[in-house]
Amino acid sequence: MKRTSWLLATSFVVLAAALPVQADNIADYTPVTAERLAAPEEGNWLLTRRTYDGQAHSPLTEITTGNVADLKVAWSLPTGPYAKLSDFAALPARPAHQAPALVNNGVMFMTTPDQQIIALDAASGEEHWRFRHDLPSDIIPVHPTNRGVALWEDKLFMATLDAKVVAVSAVTGEKLWEATMENWENGYYSTLAPLVVDGVVMAGTSGGEFGIRGFVQGFDANTGESLWKTYTIPSPKEPGGDTWPGDTWKTGGGSVWITGNYDVKNGLAMWGVGNAAPWIGDMRPGDNLYTTSTIGLDPKTGEIKTHFQYHPNGNWDWDEVVPPTLMELDGQDLAVRFARNGWIYKLDRTDGQFSFVDGRPYVYQDVFTELNSETGRPSYRYEKVAGTGKRASFCPSAWGGRDWPGDAYNPGTATLFISVNENHCGSAEGAVVEYEPGVLYLGSGLEMYPTEDAKDHIGALQAWDIRTLKKKWQVNFKMPNWGPVLSTEGGVVFVGGTGDAMFRAFDAETGDMLWSREMDGGIIAPPTSFEVDGKQYIAVTTGWGVDGDRFQGFIDAGMGTETKIPQGGTIWVFAL
Amino acid sequence: MKTWSTALISAPALALSVGLAGLPQGGVAAENAPSGDVAIPAEVHAQGEKLYKKNCRFCHGTKGTSGKRLSGNKKLVDADYVAHVILVGPGYMTPFAEHLSDEEIALIVTYVRNAWGNAYGPVAAEDVAQLR
Numbered sequence: 001m002k003r004t005s006w007l008l009a010t011s012f013v014v015l016a017a018a019l020p021v022q023a024d025n026i027a028d029y030t031p032v033t034a035e036r037l038a039a040p041e042e043g044n045w046l047l048t049r050r051t052y053d054g055q056a057h058s059p060l061t062e063i064t065t066g067n068v069a070d071l072k073v074a075w076s077l078p079t080g081p082y083a084k085l086s087d088f089a090a091l092p093a094r095p096a097h098q099a100p101a102l103v104n105n106g107v108m109f110m111t112t113p114d115q116q117i118i119a120l121d122a123a124s125g126e127e128h129w130r131f132r133h134d135l136p137s138d139i140i141p142v143h144p145t146n147r148g149v150a151l152w153e154d155k156l157f158m159a160t161l162d163a164k165v166v167a168v169s170a171v172t173g174e175k176l177w178e179a180t181m182e183n184w185e186n187g188y189y190s191t192l193a194p195l196v197v198d199g200v201v202m203a204g205t206s207g208g209e210f211g212i213r214g215f216v217q218g219f220d221a222n223t224g225e226s227l228w229k230t231y232t233i234p235s236p237k238e239p240g241g242d243t244w245p246g247d248t249w250k251t252g253g254g255s256v257w258i259t260g261n262y263d264v265k266n267g268l269a270m271w272g273v274g275n276a277a278p279w280i281g282d283m284r285p286g287d288n289l290y291t292t293s294t295i296g297l298d299p300k301t302g303e304i305k306t307h308f309q310y311h312p313n314g315n316w317d318w319d320e321v322v323p324p325t326l327m328e329l330d331g332q333d334l335a336v337r338f339a340r341n342g343w344i345y346k347l348d349r350t351d352g353q354f355s356f357v358d359g360r361p362y363v364y365q366d367v368f369t370e371l372n373s374e375t376g377r378p379s380y381r382y383e384k385v386a387g388t389g390k391r392a393s394f395c396p397s398a399w400g401g402r403d404w405p406g407d408a409y410n411p412g413t414a415t416l417f418i419s420v421n422e423n424h425c426g427s428a429e430g431a432v433v434e435y436e437p438g439v440l441y442l443g444s445g446l447e448m449y450p451t452e453d454a455k456d457h458i459g460a461l462q463a464w465d466i467r468t469l470k471k472k473w474q475v476n477f478k479m480p481n482w483g484p485v486l487s488t489e490g491g492v493v494f495v496g497g498t499g500d501a502m503f504r505a506f507d508a509e510t511g512d513m514l515w516s517r518e519m520d521g522g523i524i525a526p527p528t529s530f531e532v533d534g535k536q537y538i539a540v541t542t543g544w545g546v547d548g549d550r551f552q553g554f555i556d557a558g559m560g561t562e563t564k565i566p567q568g569g570t571i572w573v574f575a576l
Numbered sequence: 577m578k579t580w581s582t583a584l585i586s587a588p589a590l591a592l593s594v595g596l597a598g599l600p601q602g603g604v605a606a607e608n609a610p611s612g613d614v615a616i617p618a619e620v621h622a623q624g625e626k627l628y629k630k631n632c633r634f635c636h637g638t639k640g641t642s643g644k645r646l647s648g649n650k651k652l653v654d655a656d657y658v659a660h661v662i663l664v665g666p667g668y669m670t671p672f673a674e675h676l677s678d679e680e681i682a683l684i685v686t687y688v689r690n691a692w693g694n695a696y697g698p699v700a701a702e703d704v705a706q707l708r
Contacts, residue, residue, distance in 0.1 A: 436637045436638060436641075439634055440635045445667065446667060447667075
């Protein structure tokens, strides 16, 4: 399988020393308060998915289905030059841009895979300052990316590939503090945007492939002092500890690598937890809480107040790291999740306690026979469960019906929009694996193949009526779709995600494509929308790599094709 | 596309291993010492080990017992196959062709074929070059 080295394909400039300082302090920066985060101004995008409920829906209406075809480029800015990411001979994947453009009253913040934060004027693209976090020279990032910053008061927070959280002044770009979450040499790293609630900066850790013990950690926004650290894998004496045999909890995985949502009403931070380690369930018999679950934490104390597990004793590397999207619908407080395992889960979150309401598949999935109507617990087909020395094939493959790209929800029409991938299946056979800190701890290979129907399509954009859990429309793409979605009140849905480097706008009600543009690279970052001086803008950063590349590699191997996807690495802002 | 037979051993490697059979082994740390009666010079083994630790350890482990298991892996008898895998990077393995020289790959192949109970003899840089 050929893959173009990104080192050769792009003209990266190595920075020998610190970034040249052309810093310009931001005048009149508006502090980000709890009130503003709970109810942000219409023209601002202060959180990864705009609001604490994770809906990624912009209330702006200047851009509509009637005029979106007139969208033009307002400005663009390459995010380079880049620092050399690693001394390692070859990264396992091209670095990717996966951060949304946050905007706070005309100030935009973007991050890059080489751990830079860029502050810009949102209307003109003029840079205010850049900050770069330096990584250890011998680090080997298996997911070289960053998913953005969190805002609080006059500070920004970024999680790093060497498992730290850094705080930076939003005004000057100077580092304020740095906190170490864990030892990166033991396989811990962090790619997510932190989440701030009432002055507590929360971040989680990646590394489920390395037999870590996952956690969410809370830090004091002012000082970086660690306030609490809640493990996603309980020790034997903790609640849920009896779901792990022997010492398997110590290397149980349970990574947290996508930003949580916050249930303002119930005061709960909802975090998604990844797969258990190693990948094969019979190596750790038991439900393996809280892997492949959503946990609801008290942000002040980190205490786990509620949880819901989507599939116990996981076998298929179906990380359930995306938190549920929260909404209130017909008087009911709901949490809705399109799980990586291929099923939709409608949960009730009344009084901060999860309970199962309803569920159904959104893609073809052949592992579950059903979900228990009371608890939502799945029953498995025996032949779809791999074991030590037991081979199994299953659909969808490890990448699931959806992976980490965020969905978007239009509360007015109760419609949820999501990028999915269909027509890919996987196989696995377990083999005993020894644990070694900082070494892959999988217990099986990773096999994936496109099905016959993949010739018709793999990627798709789906729209679902959340009241009825019925699909309203679906647009298919020949290529896989790795695009986070943006919904707007003007009735337009924006998404990138495909390897043809297209950025597209769809009619939210019908799925008709209204506008598209070929970009300088594939898009796997979330699009956002903001307003400056009464004008609505759409912002998205190109920058293909990581999982998009890997998934395409397997598709190519299965189909005998060779797909070259332009990498990009540019912030693009559009307006009418 | 070449098919890989476990019986295939590159001629120079076979000649070298036959020629060196019976010579005393070099002094390297016992647990990773070259095994069997094929003598790999200590310096060669140490260089290969260093390259292995930098480039391969995080997937295959210090003892070759993680990821695709290397310790006791019978496919290692085919030196060309091992070099090919490093060059091309099957599945989700990184392809190293552009990032490691023939010499470096030969050292790594020699190391993995002769550590942890494996004893398959050395590989020369020219053998790797032929596969590119």
